[in-house]
Amino acid sequence: MADFDFNVIWSSLPFLWQGLQLSLWLTFLSIIGGIVLGTLLALARLSGILPLSLIAATYVNLIRSVPLILVIFWFFFLVPLAIGRPIGSFYSALIAFVLFEAAYYSEIMRAGIQSVKQGQVHAGQSTGLNYWQIQRYVVLPQAFRNMIPILVTQGIILFQDTSLVFVVSLRDFMTASSIVARTEGRLVEMYLFAAVVYFVICFSGSMLVRSLKSRMST
């Protein structure tokens, strides 16, 4: 413990920063994609059209019962096969994350849509709005706003989940830290540093959630 070496962290900062940028970028794109696809899944599930809601429910329950690592393996195997050529591990990972997180976001959006009072939908109908207009202008904005704290919380979980691209050696922050740890033989320093960085980011995120919640309840 006495020979804790800060220099190895200092000298590898540019390399780690590149990794962190990849992590953040992957998180950002997956959140956007996950929320869009998740909302569509939630709408399908609540559509009242039996085949549609059945497909959506099966998809969500299937994805939610398998581990993310297995889903990542699935898509690293399937995507090149389906497209016919390799498209790079970043895009394979992105597709896996969007499809995986969409299942979780869809459950959040479903709860959000159900939190909007039925009278709002009726009011929309009686003003002559069609289904998509009601969703677009009445239901989804309210559903989204009600769910913002939980959506952010899920975003923090997603950011932590991106560390799992380690299993396919995509060079995110975790993989970068581990590369430095191994090549420099400084496992303690690098893994503790990674933990601190993740902690600071995720803890700030959860403070944000806390302040959002208290602002919304007043």
Add this chain to the structure above:
Amino acid sequence: MEYNWNWSILFEEQYLNWLISGFGWTVSVALSAWCIAIVIGALVGVGKTVPNKVIRGICATYVEIFRNVPLLVQMFIWYFAVPEMLPDDWGRWMKRDMPNPEFVTAVVALGLYTASRIAEQVRAGIETVPPGLTAAATAHGLSVGQTYRYVLLPISFRMIVPPLTSEFLTVFKNSSLALTIGLLELTAQSQQIAEYTFQGFEAFTAATVIYVCIALVATVLMQLLEKYTRIPGYVGKEG
């Protein structure tokens, strides 16, 4: 899309054995970690609600640290960093003589991580007990310990069974992270079969089906427990 289907690969003795052993490791890691998580999670969750400020602070810190660092990082710290940070003799023992190091590390890491999530459920459960009951207990002359023992815990533990179901499912899924420190559990075995045979579709399907079955069985078990522990008169699924 060209692909040679060969489902019979899953029933060849070697690969079937890999799947079975992977399933065994997944279940043992998940269940052992669950035991640690329940005990520590309950203690920390209760600790977050006690009047004593110091205990409350320690328990809150525990939850924040373990919840805000990815499980993968925690796994690596337990496996690679902790033996280096301990006194030499202990570190040497962990690296050389500890039986099943991957398994033990995975169980400890997953258990302590899951404990922080269970602690939050326990705390929420205790906080949903109406304050009037605590006041009534105090008025009856019960000490803090007695209030917890006879009033708060019996009610809150029964109320948190439904939210614990999803934690129970999560612990099985999270046990797949043990593959990063070299434990050949179910996901790792399916990946290995895919690499050996180039039959990725069959291998991953097998793992997926097994995980879905685990989820179904776990859900049914937890629902039975839920039925058994439901408090009559409290709002439940069957009202």
